Amino acid sequence: MTQQQPENNNEKLRVGVYVCHCGTNIAGVIDPKEVVEFAKGLPDVVHSAETLYACADSGQNQIKEDIKKHNLNRVIVSACSVRMHEATFRGAVSEAGLNPFLMEMANIREQCTWAHGHDREGALEKAKDLTASAVAKSRFLTSLDMIEVPVTQKAMVIGAGVAGISAALDLADQGIQTILVEKEPTIGGVMAQLNKTFPTMDCSI
Amino acid sequence: MVDAARHPRIDVRTFTEVEKVEGFVGNFKVTLREKAKYVIADRCNGCGDCARVCPIEVPNYFDMNLAPRKAAYVPMSQSVPLVYNIDLDACIHCYKCVDACGALEAIDFSQEDQLVEEDIGAMIVATGFSHFDPSVMDEYGYSRYPNVITSMEMERLNNSAGPTAGNLIRPSDNKNPQKLAFINCVGSRDKRYNPSCSNFCCMYSIKNAILLKQMNPNVDITIYYIDIRTPSKGYEEFYDRAREMGIHFSQGRPSLITEDPETHNLFVHSEDVTLGKVMEKEYDMVMLNQAAVPQPDQNHMSSVLNVAQSPGGWFMEYHPKLRPMDSPTDGVFFAGACQGPKDIPSSVAQGSAASSRASRILQSDHWEIEPTVAVVFPERCSATTRGRACGICAKACPYGAINIFSPETPAEVVTAKCHGCGACVAECPEDAITQLHFTDAQILAQMRAVLADKPEEKILAFRCHWCSYGGADLAGTSHFEYSANERGLRVMCSARMDTDFIYEAYRLGAGSVLYSGCHPQDCHYITGQLIGAKRASRLEKIFDKMGMTDGRFRVEWISAAEGDKYARVLNEMQAVLDDIPMEDLKAEIEKLKPEMSKRLKKFPGVPGVQEAMDYSDILVDAITKQKETA
Numbered sequence: 103m104t105q106q107q108p109e110n111n112n113e114k115l116r117v118g119v120y121v122c123h124c125g126t127n128i129a130g131v132i133d134p135k136e137v138v139e140f141a142k143g144l145p146d147v148v149h150s151a152e153t154l155y156a157c158a159d160s161g162q163n164q165i166k167e168d169i170k171k172h173n174l175n176r177v178i179v180s181a182c183s184v185r186m187h188e189a190t191f192r193g194a195v196s197e198a199g200l201n202p203f204l205m206e207m208a209n210i211r212e213q214c215t216w217a218h219g220h221d222r223e224g225a226l227e228k229a230k231d232l233t234a235s236a237v238a239k240s241r242f243l244t245s246l247d248m249i250e251v252p253v254t255q256k257a258m259v260i261g262a263g264v265a266g267i268s269a270a271l272d273l274a275d276q277g278i279q280t281i282l283v284e285k286e287p288t289i290g291g292v293m294a295q296l297n298k299t300f301p302t303m304d305c306s307i
Numbered sequence: 308m309v310d311a312a313r314h315p316r317i318d319v320r321t322f323t324e325v326e327k328v329e330g331f332v333g334n335f336k337v338t339l340r341e342k343a344k345y346v347i348a349d350r351c352n353g354c355g356d357c358a359r360v361c362p363i364e365v366p367n368y369f370d371m372n373l374a375p376r377k378a379a380y381v382p383m384s385q386s387v388p389l390v391y392n393i394d395l396d397a398c399i400h401c402y403k404c405v406d407a408c409g410a411l412e413a414i415d416f417s418q419e420d421q422l423v424e425e426d427i428g429a430m431i432v433a434t435g436f437s438h439f440d441p442s443v444m445d446e447y448g449y450s451r452y453p454n455v456i457t458s459m460e461m462e463r464l465n466n467s468a469g470p471t472a473g474n475l476i477r478p479s480d481n482k483n484p485q486k487l488a489f490i491n492c493v494g495s496r497d498k499r500y501n502p503s504c505s506n507f508c509c510m511y512s513i514k515n516a517i518l519l520k521q522m523n524p525n526v527d528i529t530i531y532y533i534d535i536r537t538p539s540k541g542y543e544e545f546y547d548r549a550r551e552m553g554i555h556f557s558q559g560r561p562s563l564i565t566e567d568p569e570t571h572n573l574f575v576h577s578e579d580v581t582l583g584k585v586m587e588k589e590y591d592m593v594m595l596n597q598a599a600v601p602q603p604d605q606n607h608m609s610s611v612l613n614v615a616q617s618p619g620g621w622f623m624e625y626h627p628k629l630r631p632m633d634s635p636t637d638g639v640f641f642a643g644a645c646q647g648p649k650d651i652p653s654s655v656a657q658g659s660a661a662s663s664r665a666s667r668i669l670q671s672d673h674w675e676i677e678p679t680v681a682v683v684f685p686e687r688c689s690a691t692t693r694g695r696a697c698g699i700c701a702k703a704c705p706y707g708a709i710n711i712f713s714p715e716t717p718a719e720v721v722t723a724k725c726h727g728c729g730a731c732v733a734e735c736p737e738d739a740i741t742q743l744h745f746t747d748a749q750i751l752a753q754m755r756a757v758l759a760d761k762p763e764e765k766i767l768a769f770r771c772h773w774c775s776y777g778g779a780d781l782a783g784t785s786h787f788e789y790s791a792n793e794r795g796l797r798v799m800c801s802a803r804m805d806t807d808f809i810y811e812a813y814r815l816g817a818g819s820v821l822y823s824g825c826h827p828q829d830c831h832y833i834t835g836q837l838i839g840a841k842r843a844s845r846l847e848k849i850f851d852k853m854g855m856t857d858g859r860f861r862v863e864w865i866s867a868a869e870g871d872k873y874a875r876v877l878n879e880m881q882a883v884l885d886d887i888p889m890e891d892l893k894a895e896i897e898k899l900k901p902e903m904s905k906r907l908k909k910f911p912g913v914p915g916v917q918e919a920m921d922y923s924d925i926l927v928d929a930i931t932k933q934k935e936t937a
Binding site: 136139143144185186203211212213214216218227230231232236237238239244249254260262265268269271275281283284285286288289293295297299300301 | 308310311312314315316317318319320321322323324325331332333334335337339344369371380381382383385386387388390392425426427428429430431432433434435436459462463465466467469473510511513514515517518539541542544545612625626629642643644645649650651654655657658659661662663665666668669670671672673674675676677678679680722723743744746748749750752753755756757759760772776777779780781782783784786787788789790791792793794795796797874915918919922923925926929930932933934936937
C-alpha cells in the first residue's frame with residue numbers, strides 16, 4: 103500500500119455548510135438560521151444552508167446536489183454526534199464524488215442543544231463556534247483512502263450458553279468455521295440448569 | 308446443545324478460557340488456555356465407570372452445590388461433550404479410575420494446560436451472567452434458615468435430572484412443602500445492591516409457580532412482587548394463566564423473614580400495598596429470585612477483550628439503539644446477558660443478530676479500516692538530522708508498529724499494524740510524525756476557532772473518541788445539563804493530546820482546559836491512556852509550579868457510560884472559573900502567556916502549523932466580525 107501523505111495541495115477551497123434542525127432536537131433550542139448566517143461569513147464558505155433532517159434522504163440529496171451545483175470540495179454538517187452519522191455523511195459526499203474524508207461534522211445536538219437547554223444563548227454561541235471549528239479543520243483536511251485489511255474467515259464465540267450456541271449455529275450454517283469456547287466442562291450455560299422454560303414450557307436442553 | 312456439538316463447522320472447546328486477544332478486525336490472534344481434563348477426549352466414551360469407582364465426593368456447581376459429584380465427573384448426565392474430567396484439586400490419586408477405564412486408557416494424569424493460538428476474523432462475546440448471592444441480605448435469612456432457598460436451587464430440586472429427580476423437598480425435613488412463597492427482586496431494583504431490573508425474574512417466578520401447581524394443584528403459592536413486568540409476546544397471557552390457576556400475588560417487597568425454630572416454618576413480613584395492610588404469613592418454604600449480576604470475572608474479561616463496561620459492570624455496546632450488538636472494537640460483538648440481563652428468547656435473538664453482524668466481516672475477503680494512521684516525516688527524524696534515531700516513538704507505540712532498522716534510518720510506521728492512537732505523534736520530540744485526519748494543523752485550527760471570542764470564558768475540553776467523547780454524547784442524550792462554555796475537541800486517544808496543544812490553549816487565553824480520556828482498563832489502544840495520563844500528570848506539576856489557579860487544568864478519566872460524570876466535571880470547572888474575579892483571571896492568563904510561549908518555541912516549525920496559524924488569523928477575524936454584527 104502506498105503511504106498516504108498529509109499534504110495540502112493548496113487547492114482553492116469551496117466549503118459548504120449544512121446546519122441541521124433535527125426536527126426540534128436542535129431547532130427547539132437554537133435558531134439554525136443564525137448559525138447558517140454566521141457560517142456565511144467564514145473564510146472559503148461558498149454555500150451555507152439549513153436542513154430539516156440532514157440524515158434523511160432529502161437532506162443527503164440536498165448535500166449531494168449542492169456539491170455538484172456549487173462545486174464544493176469541503177462539506178461541513180453541523181448536526182449530531184460523529185458516533186451517530188459520520189458514516190452516513192461520508193457515504194453521501196462520496197456518492198457525489200467527494201472524498202469522504204473531506205466531510206467534517208460539528209456536534210451541535212448531543213454536545214450542544216441537548217446539554218444546554220437551560221442556556222439558549224450559550225448554546226447558540228457554542229453551535230457557531232463548533233461550526234467554525236469544523237470549517238477550520240476542513241481547511242487542512244486531505245483526501246484519504248480506507249485501508250483494506252485481509253480477513254481470516256473464521257469466527258470465535260466465547261461462552262456456550264444459549265446466546266453463544268445460537269450465534270455459533272447461525273455462523274456455522276452460513277458456512278463459517280466457528281470455534282465455540284466454554285470455560286465449564288459442558289456447554290449449555292444457565293439454560294441447561296433450568297427445568298422448563300417460559301412461556302412455552304419446553305424442556306431447556 | 309447437541310446440534311452445536313454435531314455441526315461439522317463448529318469446533319467446541321470446553322474447559323477452555325480466553326487468555327489473550329491481539330490484533331484487529333479480520334486479523335485477531337486469540338490465545339486459548341485449554342485446561343487439563345486429565346482425560347483424553349478422543350478416547351473417553353462417556354461410560355462413567357471412572358466416576359462410579361471414584362471414592363471422592365464434592366459439591367456439584369451444576370446442581371447449585373445441593374448434590375455431590377465425584378472427583379471424576381461430568382456436571383450432568385447430558386453433558387456436551389460427554390467427556391469426563393478429573394478434578395485434581397479433589398483427587399486423592401487412588402487411581403481406581405485408571406483401573407476402571409481399563410483398555411480404553413482414556414485417563415492421563417500427565418496432561419497439562421495447553422496454550423493454543425487461533426487466527427480469527429471476528430468474535431462474539433456471549434459470556435452470560437451470574438447470580439446475586441442473597442446471603443448478604445440479613446433480613447431474608449438465606450443460609451441461616453434451611454428452608455429459604457434460591458430459585459436456582461429450587462430449579463435443580465424441581466428438575467427430573469436434578470438431585471431429587473424432580474421431587475421438591477424442603478431441606479429441613481425432606482418433606483414436600485405445601486405452602487410456598489416466591490420473593491422477586493432479591494438484590495435487584497434495590498439501591499443497596501443493584502438498582503436495575505433483572506429483566507426475567509417476574510416471568511421466571513411465574514413459570515416456577517405454574518410448574519409446581521401443575522404437579523400438585525393443592526399447593527398454596529404466593530409471589531411477592533414490586534411490579535409484575537410482562538412486556539414480551541405471550542407473557543401477559545402467561546401471567547393471567549397463573550392467576551387463573553389460583554397462584555396468589557402480593558404487591559410489596561417483604562421486609563423480613565423469621566423462622567419458627569421448632570418447625571423451621573417461615574414467616575414472611577410484608578406490606579401488601581394493594582390492600583394497605585401489614586401482613587405476616589406462614590410458609591413451609593421460601594424461594595428468593597436472585598438478581599442477575601455480571602460474571603465474577605467480567606472485569607478481567609473486559610481487559611482481555613478490550614471492551615468497556617456500563618455502570619453495573621455489564622459489557623457496553625457501541626450504541627444502545629443503533630448498534631446494540633457491536634462492541635466499540637471493530638470485529639467484536641456481544642450476544643446475550645453479558646451485556647445486561649436477558650431472557651432466553653432475547654438471548655437467542657441476540658445470538659442470531661450478533662452472528663449476522665459478524666458474518667458481514669467473515670463473508671468478505673477484506674475489510675476496510677480507518678486510514679487515521681501515523682505518518683513519519685523522515686527528514687525531521689533524529690536519525691536524519693543527528694544520525695541517531697531516538698526510538699521514543701517505537702517505545703510509545705502500544706502495537707509495535709514502528710520499526711527503526713538502524714540508528715541512521717528514520718522510523719517507519721507499519722500501516723497495517725498502526726491503530727491510529729497518535730501516541731507516537733505526541734511523544735516525538737522532533738515533531739517528525741503526524742496522524743492522518745488528526746494533524747497538528749487541523750487541531751490547532753480548531754482550537755483557534757473555538758477560542759476566537761472571549762477565550763477566558765471558555766473551557767477547552769480534549770476528549771478521546773471512544774470514551775470521553777461518548778461520555779459527553781451520553782450527557783446530552785440523557786439531557787444532563789452543563790456549562791455551555793465548554794468547547795470540545797476530539798482526538799482518537801488521550802495519547803494524542805500533545806503538550807503543545809495545552810500550552811497553546813493557554814497562550815490563546817483559554818479559561819480552563821480539560822484533559823480527558825478513558826479509564827486505564829478501557830483504553831482502546833492497550834496502553835494509550837497510560838501514555839496520556841503520564842503526560843497529563845507532568846503537565847499538572849508544571850502548571851502548579853507556574854502558579855496557575857487550581858482547577859484551571861483538570862485531568863479526568865470519563866467512560867462512554869459516564870454522562871453524569873462528564874456533566875458534573877464541566878459544571879465543577881465552570882464553578883472554578885466563576886470563583887475567580889474576571890480581572891484576576893485575565894491577569895493570570897496574561898502573566899502566564901510568556902511561560903507558555905517559551906514552551907512553544909518549536910511549535911511553529913511543526914509541519915503545517917505556521918500555515919494553520921496564518922489561516923487562523925484570517926478565521927479569527929471573520930469570527931469576531933460575524934459575532935459583532937450579530
